[in-house]
Amino acid sequence: MVDKGIRIEGLKKRYGSGDTAVDALKGIDMQVAPGEVVGLVGPSGSGKSTLLKCLGAVIEPTAGRMILGDELIYDDGWKVTDLRALRRDRIGFVFQAPYLIPFLDVTDNVALLLMLAGRPNGEARSRAMELLEALDVGHRAKAMPSQLSGGEQQRVSIARGLVNRPPVILADEPTAPLDSERALAVIRILNDMARKYDTAIIVVTHDEKIIPTFKRIYHIRDGVTYEEAGEGRSFD
Amino acid sequence: MISLAGRDILHAWGKFVFTGIGLGLLIGATFTMAGVYRGMVDDAKVMLDNSGADLWVVQQDTLGPYAEPSSIYDDTYRSILGISGVARAANVTYLTMQVRQGERDVRVLVTGVTADGPGTPGWPPYLVAGRQITRSHYEAVADVATGFKLGDRLQIRRNQYTVVGLTRRMVSSSGDPMVFIPLKDAQEAQFLKDNDAIVRSRARTAQNPALNRPGVPGLLDSVITSQSSNPYVNAVLVQLEAGHVSEDVARSISRWKRLKVYDRAQMEHILVGKLIATSSRQIGMFMVILTIVSAAIVAFIIYTLTMGKIREIAVLKLIGTRNRTIAALIMQQAIALGLIGFVVGKITATLWGPFFPKHVLLEPLDAVIGLVAVVVICILSSIIAIRAALKVDPAEAIGG
Numbered sequence: 001m002v003d004k005g006i007r008i009e010g011l012k013k014r015y016g017s018g019d020t021a022v023d024a025l026k027g028i029d030m031q032v033a034p035g036e037v038v039g040l041v042g043p044s045g046s047g048k049s050t051l052l053k054c055l056g057a058v059i060e061p062t063a064g065r066m067i068l069g070d071e072l073i074y075d076d077g078w079k080v081t082d083l084r085a086l087r088r089d090r091i092g093f094v095f096q097a098p099y100l101i102p103f104l105d106v107t108d109n110v111a112l113l114l115m116l117a118g119r120p121n122g123e124a125r126s127r128a129m130e131l132l133e134a135l136d137v138g139h140r141a142k143a144m145p146s147q148l149s150g151g152e153q154q155r156v157s158i159a160r161g162l163v164n165r166p167p168v169i170l171a172d173e174p175t176a177p178l179d180s181e182r183a184l185a186v187i188r189i190l191n192d193m194a195r196k197y198d199t200a201i202i203v204v205t206h207d208e209k210i211i212p213t214f215k216r217i218y219h220i221r222d223g224v225t226y227e228e229a230g231e232g233r234s235f236d
Numbered sequence: 237m238i239s240l241a242g243r244d245i246l247h248a249w250g251k252f253v254f255t256g257i258g259l260g261l262l263i264g265a266t267f268t269m270a271g272v273y274r275g276m277v278d279d280a281k282v283m284l285d286n287s288g289a290d291l292w293v294v295q296q297d298t299l300g301p302y303a304e305p306s307s308i309y310d311d312t313y314r315s316i317l318g319i320s321g322v323a324r325a326a327n328v329t330y331l332t333m334q335v336r337q338g339e340r341d342v343r344v345l346v347t348g349v350t351a352d353g354p355g356t357p358g359w360p361p362y363l364v365a366g367r368q369i370t371r372s373h374y375e376a377v378a379d380v381a382t383g384f385k386l387g388d389r390l391q392i393r394r395n396q397y398t399v400v401g402l403t404r405r406m407v408s409s410s411g412d413p414m415v416f417i418p419l420k421d422a423q424e425a426q427f428l429k430d431n432d433a434i435v436r437s438r439a440r441t442a443q444n445p446a447l448n449r450p451g452v453p454g455l456l457d458s459v460i461t462s463q464s465s466n467p468y469v470n471a472v473l474v475q476l477e478a479g480h481v482s483e484d485v486a487r488s489i490s491r492w493k494r495l496k497v498y499d500r501a502q503m504e505h506i507l508v509g510k511l512i513a514t515s516s517r518q519i520g521m522f523m524v525i526l527t528i529v530s531a532a533i534v535a536f537i538i539y540t541l542t543m544g545k546i547r548e549i550a551v552l553k554l555i556g557t558r559n560r561t562i563a564a565l566i567m568q569q570a571i572a573l574g575l576i577g578f579v580v581g582k583i584t585a586t587l588w589g590p591f592f593p594k595h596v597l598l599e600p601l602d603a604v605i606g607l608v609a610v611v612v613i614c615i616l617s618s619i620i621a622i623r624a625a626l627k628v629d630p631a632e633a634i635g636g
Contacts, residue, residue: 049634058554058631087630088556095633099551101240103247108238115238116557144247160555172634 004034005200006168011064024050026223032200042220057083069167092161092169098153100145131159151182171203241568260580266526267585275595280409280507289473301470303511321480327469328358329422336391345408348422357473366401377401379413411594427466535617542621554630574614
């Protein structure tokens with residue numbers, strides 16, 4: 001077992017039953033260490049989203065094991081009772097589009113997760129400001145999402161994913177709507193944040209321009225992953 | 237904890253305010269309908285109060301004098317005065333008609349009162365201008381709602397009356413303002429025929445051999461005189477002596493005089509429970525329809541607003557927001573919409589109420605009931621949107 005980060009062993013997911021059953025995941029093995037950013041690459045229909053939903057405790061796998069941080073959360077069945085709290089407290093999400101809450105300002109978009117967890121508003125906002133400063137959007141703290149550029153929105157979205165200090169962040173094609181320069185900037189930020197906050201980050205992508213930046217890549221095809229050493233190309 | 241509903245409302249305040257104003261106008265219409273009903277009940281009670289009567293003596297087997305025609309001899313009051321417990325008794329007539337004043341006419345309840353002076357049952361208990369009727373003929377006291385002024389000349393049938401006094405809140409149960417005139421004039425107005433009809437009636441009587449006998453001089457004149465006078469009134473209003481129970485006195489009158497007697501509670505039941513019952517049901521139906529329309533509008537608006545936030549709701553659920561937090565967000569918005577509507581509705585009903593031709597009485601208790609009803613309706617209306625929001629799969633936030 002790893003001390004932190006995430007490890008999955010033999011993870012399977014079957015949709016339906018009988019003759020119409022579809023095995024979306026056929027035994028996935030994967031391990032991401034704290035501070036590491038790995039790519040999860042695969043064509044449409046390969047099982048990327050299903051894997052992400054299993055890792056995000058949104059759908060239940062059919063079999064296998066998942067260890068999040070130092071806690072076994074799935075072993076042929078959920079080992080935690082409150083999946084909502086698990087997602088809120090121990091998993092960070094960064095989406096393809098930022099999906100910021102349009103009626104909350106930048107600070108409260110980031111702080112919301114902590115507020116929902118019952119933290120005092122002051123403490124939550126202070127933590128949000130710290131992350132916004134770290135992501136270089138502190139000066140937009142009082143702005144509404146509609147007033148931000150695409151790159152700024154994505155950085156706020158990353159701050160939201162980090163605010164609960166999760167052992168793992170699941171990033172679902174976070175660079176899809178961005179140009180090359182901004183896409184690379186986002187990946188650099190994710191790497192910086194992973195190191196700074198000791199977080200394992202899984203980036204689902206088929207964005208050719210960022211794939212060379214990963215040191216490790218998991219290819220997924222027909223529900224099976226193949227690990228590959230990446231180029232780990234410098235951002236400079 | 238942060239108020240998501242409050243932030244959403246502040247973010248899209250224009251949408252909420254304008255929707256709330258639209259809803260408020262509907263709620264205002266509902267309040268006004270309730271006010272019209274309350275006004276009708278109040279008018280009925282005020283009419284009974286202002287009559288100064290404890291008992292209403294009317295024709296047997298009728299619900300007179302307000303709900304049904306009633307006709308009793310105008311000397312009946314003398315014998316009623318002799319019954320134990322009766323302090324005062326006075327004849328009264330009621331006739332709803334169009335009264336002409338110059339080029340216009342006004343629908344009024346013409347009330348004939350005996351010329352015994354102020355305090356007599358049936359008289360207007362107070363004036364806001366002028367004086368009470370002092371002459372036996374051709375003077376009138378009018379409610380200010382008629383629009384008449386002191387000194388105005390009114391045409392009631394063939395006779396002209398001078399307005400010598402003005403009173404207020406003297407209306408019939410159907411909201412028509414009252415005009416008080418001397419009893420004899422009112423009796424004449426009730427039965428007065430036009431000249432042609434009188435001529436024809438006299439000719440018919442003269443041609444009747446039983447009424448025009450050659451051997452009985454004066455018979456024809458007596459019959460004609462009898463035919464052209466009206467010895468009837470609609471009711472006798474009775475005031476009781478202190479210490480007497482209305483049921484006992486009413487029992488005595490109905491036993492010895494073969495007349496129907498109603499006390500205050502019975503008369504109120506007739507007016508509210510029978511005379512305006514159909515109007516009440518009509519208003520009730522309108523209120524039910526308006527309430528359903530208001531609920532449908534709230535449900536539609538909240539559902540539309542919620543469906544516009546499906547992606548955000550999916551994100552909220554994915555990052556661990558509890559169902560009850562999302563339900564509270566939607567329900568609080570529905571309640572906020574309802575409260576905006578309530579405030580707008582209350583203000584508009586208060587502002588436009590006085591311009592209605594009928595008395596619109598907005599009771600504070602009705603406002604409280606309305607507030608509770610609005611909140612309950614908004615909560616119920618938000619259920620559809622809440623169900624839709626809770627069905628949202630958090631996986632929708634993740635692509636693929």
